Amino acid sequence: MGTAEFSAFSKTGIYEELYKSSPGGTTAEDRRETSACEDKTAVLEALCHDLQERVTRLEEGEDKRRVWAESVDTQLQELKDSQRQYAGTSLNAATNHYAGPSHYNNNPYPHYQGGDWHHQGAFPGYVVQKELQEKEEENKKLKERVKDLEARNEELLSKVMSMHKHSEDMNDPSRLSAVLQMYEKFRLHEWEKFRTTSSLTYKKGSIIIKRLFDACEEDIQQRKLNLFEVLGIPPCNETMTNSNQGIMQEIRNILRYSYYQNQSEFYHKIVMQASIDPKTTIQKEFTMQCCRIYCLLLLQDSPLKAVWNLQELKYLEHVDKKGYEYWRKPTLLWPIIKCGEQVVVKGVVWDEK
Structure with a gap:
């Protein structure tokens, strides 16, 4: 939409609203209030439907996690059983080696060399024990990760719901x-x-x-001023x-729609204004995606x-x-994200040496 077309469109919409709200327009006002009530009812119904879907997804995710955890526990138990079996077999084998007279010719303890046991030869159960420990550590880390992600999701959802006095339009991808x-x-x-492929330090990354x-x-801010000028609204x-x-x-809707669309010229200009010159494809994607997401938050x-x-702190x-x-x-890597005075997303720091 060109500047002249947008100006005509916006002013026409404003004049129509002023005409409908002028004295003598009580019938239009009544219709408008009735329509607003219907819209709110529809929005609330959509919100309830969305919340139900989210609850269902969370329950399905919990079921999958529980099935996965039971599977891991079963594997761990099998490894423990195998370990005990191998340990018993290895002990019998070691005893037989020790009792056989033929093993006293050169070295009476063939599995003991240089002051250390060759565990994998003398005790095959050692390999199983090591694998068991690795599985347990991996299981513990994955459970902690799942718990952390679930907590983050709950916190994020509760903050979004508390911030909004009205429900979101679930058809809006930029909500x-x-x-x-x-x-x-x-x-x-x-x-x-971006950090690993570019070999960036936290300090340089925070600057970018x-x-x-x-x-x-x-x-x-500059685009808002341009729109105010088109609408004839003084900046002051x-x-x-x-x-x-x-x-x-x-x-906001007009700007958000424009920024949501994958218009690379928008973000290329912003990256250039930030005095950043990305070299690789990954660097370009990161800088432009960073601009796109933060603009949509604004x-x-x-x-x-x-x-x-x-x-x-x-x-x-x-x-x-x-x-x-x-x-x-501590030095900030990611800032705190606020809506007015309410904190929505925590900031992230690292230790600067």
Whole structure:
């Protein structure tokens, strides 16, 4: 949509709203209130349906995890049984070797050389014991990982629900809950792939993330000013415009739709404004995806914004999951994400040497 077309469209919509709300338009007002009630009812029904689906998915995931855990426990028990069987067999074999006179010719203890037992030859059960320990450690790590992911999902869901006074449009792929899930996945997986393939230190990585976030905020602010100019709204009246939820919601929806579409020119421009020159394909994908996700957070109906504050320790976690008492010169890698004064996503720190 061109600038002239958008201006005509937006102003026409505004004039129609003003005409409908003018004196003598009580019939239109009644229809509007009735339609609003119907819309709210439909939205609430959609929310209930979505919550039911989420509960069902969580229950299915729990069933799968339980089946998987039982399978692992069965394998561990089989390994323990095998270990005991091998241990008994190995002991009999060692006794027979020791009792046989033919083994005294050169070395009376053929499995004892240089002050150490050759466990794999003398005791095959040693191999099973080692494999058993590895399986138990892997099982423990996987269970901790599942527990951590479930806790994160519950926390994220509860925060999203508490933030919204109205339900989300589940047909909107750029809705808040969907973008927060994208952000969480991006921080856990895409960042690690970007860091390892680019051989980045935490310090250099934090500088890149901070520059990208700042460039996103500047880009959106400039686009808002351009829209205010088209609508004839003075920039100094931006605070007053926030009280008119209809206009601001329309502006955010238009911008969010544009930023959600995979328009590489948007994000290429932001990356260039951040003074970052990605070389590889992975670097380009990371920087552009970072800009896309943060712009969508900024353009929610209740905007979410990055806060680079090390003083709020209870809203920070260490990249190595260490307690506060073990931190040494902590530095922010990922910022705290807030909606107004409410913390939505904790920040991440690392120890700068």
